[in-house]
Amino acid sequence: MDQGPPTYLCSPGHGNAHGKQGVSHLYDRKRQHCGLIFCTRETESLSGSGCQREFTLVSTYNANGGEHPGLQSVEGSIKLFDHRPFGWSEQERIVNALLIEWDNDVADRVTVALIHSTAWEEACPQRKYIRLG
Numbered sequence: 805m806d807q808g809p810p811t812y813l814c815s816p817g818h819g820n821a822h823g824k825q826g827v828s829h830l831y832d833r834k835r836q837h838c839g840l841i842f843c844t845r846e847t848e849s850l851s852g853s854g855c856q857r858e859f860t861l862v863s864t865y866n867a868n869g870g871e872h873p874g875l876q877s878v879e880g881s882i883k884l885f886d887h888r889p890f891g892w893s894e895q896e897r898i899v900n901a902l903l904i905e906w907d908n909d910v911a912d913r914v915t916v917a918l919i920h921s922t923a924w925e926e927a928c929p930q931r932k933y934i935r936l937g
Contacts, residue, residue, distance in 0.1 A: 827875060827882060830917060837886040838923030840875065841903065842915045859901040859917060860934055861924070866897045890920040897921035910937040 826843035875882045884898070899919045904911035911934050 830919060830923075832923045832926060834889070836889045836923070837883070838890060839885055839899075839901075839917055839919035840882065841917040844915050856906040857903060857914065858906075859903055859919070860911075861929065862900045862902050862916075864897045864899050864921060866894065884918055885920045885923075890922055899924045904934065904936070907937065910935050912937050 827840045828843055829837045830839040830841050832838045874884045890896075899921055901917045901919050901924075903914040903917060905914050906912075913936060
């Protein structure tokens, strides 16, 4: 997966905001917008500084067939994914994922992401045990 430039949910220019929090679109191998990743200084690039990074599934949820509302910024709504390639029905799910960075055999938390379940499955996830530091 790859990411686009950030969209800020809030920034110091917005009333009562003490910092800025952004999200970036996540793109699958076909360059389709499949989710959002929360931006931190460490997420300027998914590849990091030569470190091995990967997403791990934390949980999944669905909206019982209702439309997922996405996120809200002071400028308006931010779509969670592109609805053309990624539909939304009772069977569709959203993956709550954690971006981790490996330090030998221990993984450190970097940030969180929301990913459409179809894109998650198409990325061929593997089951393994992870020791978080």
